[in-house]
Amino acid sequence: VSRVLNGKDVDEDMTRRVREVVDELGYRPNQLARSLRTRTAMSWALVIPDIQNPFFNAIVRGAEDVAREAGYSLMLANTDEDPEREAAYFEAIVDSRAAGVLLIPASERETPVDYLLERGIPVVALDRHPQPDDIDSVLVDNPLGARLATERLLAVGCERIACITGPLQTTTGAGRLEGYRAALAEAGREVDEALVEVSDFREEGGYTATMELLALDEPPDGYFVANNLMAVGALEAFTEQGVEVPGDVKLVSFDDIPFSRLFRPRLTAAAQPTYEMGNRAARLLLRRIQDPDAPVEHVVLEPTLVVRESA
Amino acid sequence: VSRVLNGKDVDEDMTRRVREVVDELGYRPNQLARSLRTRTAMSWALVIPDIQNPFFNAIVRGAEDVAREAGYSLMLANTDEDPEREAAYFEAIVDSRAAGVLLIPASERETPVDYLLERGIPVVALDRHPQPDDIDSVLVDNPLGARLATERLLAVGCERIACITGPLQTTTGAGRLEGYRAALAEAGREVDEALVEVSDFREEGGYTATMELLALDEPPDGYFVANNLMAVGALEAFTEQGVEVPGDVKLVSFDDIPFSRLFRPRLTAAAQPTYEMGNRAARLLLRRIQDPDAPVEHVVLEPTLVVRESA
DNA sequence: CTGAAAGCGCTAACAT
DNA sequence: ATGTTAGCGCTTTCAG
Numbered sequence: 001v002s003r004v005l006n007g008k009d010v011d012e013d014m015t016r017r018v019r020e021v022v023d024e025l026g027y028r029p030n031q032l033a034r035s036l037r038t039r040t041a042m043s044w045a046l047v048i049p050d051i052q053n054p055f056f057n058a059i060v061r062g063a064e065d066v067a068r069e070a071g072y073s074l075m076l077a078n079t080d081e082d083p084e085r086e087a088a089y090f091e092a093i094v095d096s097r098a099a100g101v102l103l104i105p106a107s108e109r110e111t112p113v114d115y116l117l118e119r120g121i122p123v124v125a126l127d128r129h130p131q132p133d134d135i136d137s138v139l140v141d142n143p144l145g146a147r148l149a150t151e152r153l154l155a156v157g158c159e160r161i162a163c164i165t166g167p168l169q170t171t172t173g174a175g176r177l178e179g180y181r182a183a184l185a186e187a188g189r190e191v192d193e194a195l196v197e198v199s200d201f202r203e204e205g206g207y208t209a210t211m212e213l214l215a216l217d218e219p220p221d222g223y224f225v226a227n228n229l230m231a232v233g234a235l236e237a238f239t240e241q242g243v244e245v246p247g248d249v250k251l252v253s254f255d256d257i258p259f260s261r262l263f264r265p266r267l268t269a270a271a272q273p274t275y276e277m278g279n280r281a282a283r284l285l286l287r288r289i290q291d292p293d294a295p296v297e298h299v300v301l302e303p304t305l306v307v308r309e310s311a
Numbered sequence: 312v313s314r315v316l317n318g319k320d321v322d323e324d325m326t327r328r329v330r331e332v333v334d335e336l337g338y339r340p341n342q343l344a345r346s347l348r349t350r351t352a353m354s355w356a357l358v359i360p361d362i363q364n365p366f367f368n369a370i371v372r373g374a375e376d377v378a379r380e381a382g383y384s385l386m387l388a389n390t391d392e393d394p395e396r397e398a399a400y401f402e403a404i405v406d407s408r409a410a411g412v413l414l415i416p417a418s419e420r421e422t423p424v425d426y427l428l429e430r431g432i433p434v435v436a437l438d439r440h441p442q443p444d445d446i447d448s449v450l451v452d453n454p455l456g457a458r459l460a461t462e463r464l465l466a467v468g469c470e471r472i473a474c475i476t477g478p479l480q481t482t483t484g485a486g487r488l489e490g491y492r493a494a495l496a497e498a499g500r501e502v503d504e505a506l507v508e509v510s511d512f513r514e515e516g517g518y519t520a521t522m523e524l525l526a527l528d529e530p531p532d533g534y535f536v537a538n539n540l541m542a543v544g545a546l547e548a549f550t551e552q553g554v555e556v557p558g559d560v561k562l563v564s565f566d567d568i569p570f571s572r573l574f575r576p577r578l579t580a581a582a583q584p585t586y587e588m589g590n591r592a593a594r595l596l597l598r599r600i601q602d603p604d605a606p607v608e609h610v611v612l613e614p615t616l617v618v619r620e621s622a
Numbered sequence: 623c624t625g626a627a628a629g630c631g632c633t634a635a636c637a638t
Numbered sequence: 639a640t641g642t643t644a645g646c647g648c649t650t651t652c653a654g
Contacts, residue, residue, distance in 0.1 A: 002649060031406035033647035036343045036630050043403060051371050057362045060389060073403035076387035078371060092354060092384035095342035096407065232570050259543050264575030313633055322639060344631035347646050
């Protein structure tokens with residue numbers, strides 16, 4: 001029976017007979033026993049840091065389609081940006097003998113990718129790059145997106161452009177600040193370090209940073225905010241302080257927000273190709289499973305500027 | 312070793328000795344083998360219909376906290392409102408011998424809850440109620456929420472109040488329409504059937520329904536829209552047609568939307584206690600696992616009206 | 623090509 | 639209280 005169901009060499013008669021009985025009995029192999037024996041299961045895990053961040057949710061879609069088509073079921077794990085929870089999920093993933101993991105690391109330094117690798121589970125990194133960078137990855141060109149955003153602010157006539165970025169030890173935080181600097185340099189502007197805020201990619205952080213910038217003697221007239229949540233925080237600060245966008249100041253964010261066309265103002269943003277990111281990562285994982293020795297691949301996707309009202 | 316690790320009767324000496332060696336070797340039991348033997352695993356599945364709908368995402372949080380505390384890992388499955396995908400996930404869930412399932416059914420009629428139940432996996436229904444209603448469930452009081460919403464529209468002086476609801480074969484669609492009717496009846500108003508639109512809980516559907524209502528000879532001056540996505544669609548229709556909210560018409564939606572305070576206009580809504588829903592459902596599941604014969608419980612939570620700008 | 627037997631790593635039942 | 643054995647349901651040798 002095992003041989004028939006797994007498509008090994010069996011003659012036709014046998015095959016037919018087995019199939020018949022299988023159908024009749026509605027027999028389904030016990031996958032647990034199968035996994036115990038083969039040491040692998042037909043499932044993938046997708047580890048995301050924040051189930052409530054629409055950016056990550058959009059990535060899921062792209063991965064799902066590939067997984068389903070290849071016959072894998074995709075289980076999601078929400079780490080809440082907490083390395084401890086992430087570690088707990090890693091254990092559960094190993095326990096389940098998942099065939100592979102799509103990982104958006106909670107932390108670039110603490111995330112124990114090796115724990116999975118050592119146990120034979122291939123990992124593809126998404127959005128952020130965990131420490132040992134010898135695994136497949138799909139990232140977005142962060143400096144490019146930041147440059148597009150900053151250039152837009154320059155183009156609409158901003159003189160003093162602020163940058164609210166995330167933690168500098170993250171690829172995203174550092175890369176986006178880098179792009180901002182590059183854009184200003186190219187335009188022959190000097191960077192006023194007082195206008196650079198290193199925050200935390202959270203709504204609250206964006207709010208606080210904006211309040212600080214607003215309190216400056218010479219406040220900025222343009223804001224590049226390095227992710228969606230912080231942009232929301234910035235908008236709140238503006239509303240609270242009666243600052244009009246795009247009247248008084250302009251703003252460009254990184255990451256799009258669903259329904260953002262209903263915002264006041266509608267946000268101009270460097271949008272990431274979220275579906276594509278999930279899709280490519282899943283395809284990398286598939287390849288890695290089929291050919292463990294394939295050369296490591298680092299895919300870099302390009303963000304695009306979506307111009308709306310805010311700048 | 313098995314006995315020590317599972318806390319059976321063993322004397323101290325033995326326990327200590329085993330523990331020592333376990334630590335030294337970094338031994339971790341193979342959960343697959345364990346599950347094969349015990350026919351159950353320390354994991355739960357949470358099945359949601361749309362990973363991009365913030366309402367469902369918020370529910371996840373409440374469930375996670377309970378699961379983690381009780382030592383279960385929570386795996387998410389996104390069905391995309393598709394009964395076929397849902398069925399595929401059900402198989403994967405059975406295969407994994409999950410200890411229980413938190414289910415937001417993709418369809419109230421087609422969802423094969425029995426498939427899980429027959430295989431000994433307890434199920435708690437959330438938000439929607441699948442056909443055989445002899446399982447634990449956590450629902451929101453849909454009629455009440457709709458009444459609160461409609462009463463608000465009455466209170467702000469609306470004369471012709473429309474209702475855009477979801478499919479009537481769903482508890483949510485039917486219940487919300489029911490509450491709308493009840494509120495009007497209580498106020499001594501007659502329901503103009505031309506103002507009742509049965510749609511599909513999607514953005515597109517909300518848009519279309521609103522366009523139809525707008526085209527009426529005597530268009531409504533108040534809109535009760537029965538979920539968040541359709542409210543977004545309605546807002547789009549208004550924007551497109553140059554209808555001002557709350558100037559020209561008022562609107563109250565069901566379900567809150569994250570960041571909706573940044574909307575133009577900020578939405579007044581009957582908000583569901585999402586965290587609480589996930590939390591209660593998870594606690595019901597826990598109880599059901601510990602005591603399979605406990606009486607079936609149907610929890611009904613109350614929505615609250617959040618008044619903002621739109622009505 | 624097929625039948626038989628061993629064994630994946632664990633727990634539960636049976637002895638002692 | 640502990641040592642021993644059988645067996646969960648599969649796949650993979652090894653013979654034939």
